[in-house]
Amino acid sequence: MKKTLALATLLAGLSAPAMAGTLTVCLEGAPETFNPQLTSSGTTSTVLGQIYDGLVAVERGGSQIEPALAESWDVSEDGRTYTFHLRQGVKWQTTSDFTPSREFNADDVIFTFERMLDADHAYNKVNGGNYITFNTKLADALESVEKIDDHTVAFTLKEALAPFTGIMAHGSLKITSAEYAEQLLEAGTPELFDRNPVGTGPFQLQAYQTDAVVRLLPFAQTWGAEQNIAENTPMVDAIIMAISADASVRVQRALAGECQIAFYPNLADAPLIEQSENLDLVVAKVASSGFITFNFKMEKFQDIRVRQALAHAINMEPLVEVVFNGMGHVTGAVVPPAFWGHADDLAPYAYDPEKAKQLLADAGFADGFETQLWAVPVARPYMPNGRRAAEMIQADWAEIGVKAEIVTYEWAEYIQRARAFEAEVGMFGGIYDFPDPSQIPNNYFTCNSEGTPSPSNIGAWCNEEFISVMAEAGAITDQEKRAELYLKAQHILYDDVPAVMFGGADQLMAVSKDVKGFAPAIFGTSRMSGVTTD
The missing domain is CATH 3.40.190.10 (Periplasmic binding protein-like II)
Structure with missing residues (x-):
């Protein structure tokens, strides 16, 4: 009360x-x-x-990509250039600190993406410059963003990228005001750009x-x-x-x-x-995926036998039944069943405490070890009760001699710390923002061309074969072939055990x-x- x-x-x-x-x-x-x-x-x-608004959006309550700040777009025959025709007459918000002198135009689109794309841009490093979705999905793929005229912008990719329009609908790729940014830069307060929002x-x-x-x-x-x-x-x-x-x-x-x-x-x-x-x-x-990840920056989790042991020690079916209150489904696949490309042959790792004990002994941990197990502090479709799930895993692991300390933080701090690779065993997950099965695997389990984990890859698992297969699937448009590649990628992840999948629920x-x-x-x-x- x-x-x-x-x-x-x-x-x-x-x-x-x-x-x-x-x-x-x-x-x-x-x-x-x-x-x-x-x-x-x-x-x-x-x-x-x-x-804020993006150039495109996912239709309300549906799965189709529809116009937003872009009224329409064209795609070149080679699938590499997307030309967006911008909506005219769009006004920017007025605040106590900013009165716009013009309407939305191509300069705003160019500014928004150049900030993320150009390391030398005046705003690139402002407030940390951690462009999570862009760095994961577009940084390696985008060749250029060009202003054709005040109401036309062309995005050119290094190679075709099948989910590009879906990616552009992602919530983190909304358009921001170039004029507002310039005003704050001249005033010497660019940090306010990310604190006092101006949108359309x-x-x-x-x-x-x-x-x-x-x-x-x-x-x-x-x-x-x-x-x-x-x-x-x-x-x-x-x-x-x-x-x-x-x-x-x-x-x-x-x-x-x-x-x-x-x-x-x-x-x-x-x-x-x-x-x-x-x-x-x-x-x-909604389509979502939740899991626990093992931190590959820690020596003990680099041993696949340790990861396999912890996976086989979790009694997943009763966990999902309890935590999802009878409304969930168990799976071993990172792509949820709502999507084409879901690996329905991947079940949870078999619950086998004796096998888990033997694997630990083979890895040199016959007496077990201590670790931290992070619990998501908020209710999400992929994990409605992180504390209860952590408690059940903690009890299962105790049976094989692994003592897990449950750790959690307020949500924003949890995310920040997890992305700084502080979680020994991290509980994480995501909800799909656009209708393509690539989103969660790419966000949470890939690394860029320099070997840096994507920001949400909190376990720092960089598997070259997995990354290569995911990249190949994104570069073609044949859905049947893409589905085959996503099946292959899910099996690679499952076999290497960088994470253990939970079920999901509406x-x-x-x-x-x-x-x-x-x-x-x-x-x-x-x-x-x-x-x-x-």
Whole structure:
């Protein structure tokens, strides 16, 4: 009750609590940054997806790529050059620190990508310059970004890349303002560019109270409103996004009417939501993959026998049954079953404690060893209860003499530390942002041409054969051949045991019956434009 009252007090301090015209949303974590280029976190994208637009987007509630800031695009015969024709009349948001003098144009697209592409760019190193998705998916593939005229931009690839338009729909490749960046650079405060956002989206930031609440106001001149596109038009007077890592608290706030949309309730709370007179249980069949990874920077995990032992020591079927509350599926494949290219012949590693003990003994650990096991602190479709999963793994490993200390942090810190390779055994995962099976394997298990792990490859596993197969699959357009290559890649990962896959489940949301027009995203971010409240 104290937590519920605390939220009510906080909302009252910012504005009137939930009423007609105000949409209240309960989030599971805080945004890491206010520039999409610097994050691949789904939680952060939920916030930033309201503020920024990309050249293209995934259709609301579906899987098709559709126009956004680009009205259309052409592809060259060799599949290497994509020419985007930009939407005209798009306005930038005005803030207390910035008043735009022009509309969106090709200069903004060039600035956005050159910041990430050019190591000598004035903004490249600002605020760390860690462009997670770009570095993983495009840095090695993109040859150039060229302005043809004020409303036309050409992207040329070094070789054909089948999922390119899907990648361009990713939440971290939104377009930012070149004029705003130049103004801050001249003022000597470029670091503010990633903290005080300016976008073209349906909402803009009014206030952020760290780890507590984000408040957004409608951007009345957003292109969706000006061009009469209802689903891209803000239809509420404000959005209040309250942050709470506790899934039960989010559900209680929804039941109390304090949150009209509550993300990621506990799966066990589904009946409670269904029985409510005021809430609907909304199910989104998202594609996601979750796993634990072994840190290859540590000598003991470089021995495949150790990794195999820990994999065979986990009793995965009851773990998935308990943690996913009977709604999950077990798998040994990194590509989820919702996708073509899923390796349905890969089951979880067989539960065999005696085999695990023998493998440890063969590796020189007959008496076991101590390690840390990190637990995801937020509920996600790929891991609805990280603490409970970690506890069950901890108990399984104790049976073979491995003592695991469970470690966790607040979500933003967890991500930062995991990407700094601090996790001995890290729990991680991702939700697909676009409809192509390459996303999660590329993000979490590849390394670039210099041998540097992709930012989300928290176990630092760099397998040349796996990387080569994934690259080959991305360079061709024949879906049947691509599927064969993804099957091969999944078997390479499975056999080398850099990670142990969990199952997956649908994404649940608690949504007030007063909310109209809300369509949860299957890929990418759920947008609040086009949403109304009674």
